[in-house]
Amino acid sequence: MIENLAYLNPFNARSASRLSRVVDARLSALIHDARQYSPYYARMLGRDVCTQATLIDLPTLSRTTLQTYLPEITRPLARGERLLHLRTSGSTGRPFELPVIVSEAHISDLLWLRLYTALGLRPWHVQGKFSHTGPRPARWIQRFGILRRSYCPAAAWPTEKVDWLREVRPHALFGWASLLGEVARELESQQDAVEIPMIFSSSDMLWDGLRRQIIERLGGQVRDVYGAEETGPIAWECPVGGGYHVRQDWVYIELLDDDDRPASSGRVVCTVLWRRLTPLIRYEIGDAAEWADEPCACGSPFPRLKKLHGRQQDLMPVPGGGWISAGTLESLIYGLQNIRQFQFVQQSAKHLKLRLVLAHPPLGRDEATIVARFLDRFAGRLTLGIETVDEIEKAGRAKFTPFLTLPDDTLSGVG
Numbered sequence: 001m002i003e004n005l006a007y008l009n010p011f012n013a014r015s016a017s018r019l020s021r022v023v024d025a026r027l028s029a030l031i032h033d034a035r036q037y038s039p040y041y042a043r044m045l046g047r048d049v050c051t052q053a054t055l056i057d058l059p060t061l062s063r064t065t066l067q068t069y070l071p072e073i074t075r076p077l078a079r080g081e082r083l084l085h086l087r088t089s090g091s092t093g094r095p096f097e098l099p100v101i102v103s104e105a106h107i108s109d110l111l112w113l114r115l116y117t118a119l120g121l122r123p124w125h126v127q128g129k130f131s132h133t134g135p136r137p138a139r140w141i142q143r144f145g146i147l148r149r150s151y152c153p154a155a156a157w158p159t160e161k162v163d164w165l166r167e168v169r170p171h172a173l174f175g176w177a178s179l180l181g182e183v184a185r186e187l188e189s190q191q192d193a194v195e196i197p198m199i200f201s202s203s204d205m206l207w208d209g210l211r212r213q214i215i216e217r218l219g220g221q222v223r224d225v226y227g228a229e230e231t232g233p234i235a236w237e238c239p240v241g242g243g244y245h246v247r248q249d250w251v252y253i254e255l256l257d258d259d260d261r262p263a264s265s266g267r268v269v270c271t272v273l274w275r276r277l278t279p280l281i282r283y284e285i286g287d288a289a290e291w292a293d294e295p296c297a298c299g300s301p302f303p304r305l306k307k308l309h310g311r312q313q314d315l316m317p318v319p320g321g322g323w324i325s326a327g328t329l330e331s332l333i334y335g336l337q338n339i340r341q342f343q344f345v346q347q348s349a350k351h352l353k354l355r356l357v358l359a360h361p362p363l364g365r366d367e368a369t370i371v372a373r374f375l376d377r378f379a380g381r382l383t384l385g386i387e388t389v390d391e392i393e394k395a396g397r398a399k400f401t402p403f404l405t406l407p408d409d410t411l412s413g414v415g
């Protein structure tokens with residue numbers, strides 16, 4: 001089997017032609033492994049050698065297909081391999097667990113570190129992170145003051161997040177765009193600001209107005225990065241030419257139209273070149289994007305996405321003052337295995353409806369868990385209704401959003 005750690009070797013992409021050769025070699029190695037070890041791909045893939053030119057002949061992989069055929073897509077464990085389960089954040093409304101092995105978890109961590117290092121992060125910088133899972137055990141290297149991290153619960157109330165920032169004073173802050181916006185709004189309400197030198201935004205969309213507000217209240221440089229739990233890092237925002245440079249040597253990106261043909265603008269399809277236990281070949285991540293049609297002023301040979309057309313996750317005003325973010329609401333259902341899909345709908349200034357698609361009805365004890373979490377965070381400010389449904393539809397070609405808020409004119413005067 002191909003040794004995954006090869007993907008961590010330095011790659012100096014001095015030319016587009018060299019990048020293309022590297023991508024073709026890794027694509028062929030991935031397809032060879034998938035046909036040999038994965039029962040699903042042994043049936044689906046007709047050839048052993050694959051290049052960028054022939055990748056279009058292979059079927060795409062939706063998240064629904066991945067979940068349905070996961071046992072067949074995942075290859076058997078090799079001797080000595082230890083299995084982990086990577087749970088996606090649920091920001092698409094469809095949380096699930098992906099089987100990974102320890103070496104793949106390390107690879108993902110190191111790829112993210114390489115990306116952030118290229119954007120200015122240094123080992124001695126104190127990092128602040130918002131997390132659904134709470135603090136993680138300190139790694140041996142952190143005991144020497146390297147890559148130190150402080151965690152704040154995503155579900156914490158905005159005033160608690162601001163207090164945490166004032167106490168920790170991190171050199172670098174990592175968070176979903178909506179969570180960063182939540183903190184910026186709280187600081188604005190306090191007529192205050194906190195200086196954070198580097199801010200890394202991810203997950204939901206960093207709209208221009210939201211970016212300006214974050215810079216005004218948190219200071220520093222804001223760098224937007226693009227990736228997912230399943231894929232690892234995909235692209236980073238170019239400070240010179242704008243847009244997002246795609247690390248095609250890590251995750252090969254295609255944009256497809258409604259007829260599954262390559263397009264200048266369309267839905268994002270990812271082939272993760274380093275993941276072997278559960279191969280993700282032409283995996284539909286659920287985003288839409290647009291290629292840039294001109295070279296970047298920075299001179300990078302990596303292709304560039306001009307725009308990401310993702311989900312707009314609005315901040316939700318709450319009665320009595322303040323705002324809550326998509327990440328805060330998402331924490332209510334985090335870790336509940338029976339929830340296949342979810343969507344929060346703000347039906348009035350004070351009432352939310354949570355729509356759930358279950359893997360195995362009934363909802364059972366999970367309902368009590370959700371209600372307890374909700375009351376712990378929002379008792380006296382918001383009310384919640386829970387509804388189980390067979391399917392949650394999305395509107396047209398727009399990316400599914402798990403958070404629907406009321407129009408601004410409906411919310412005028414709230415608080």
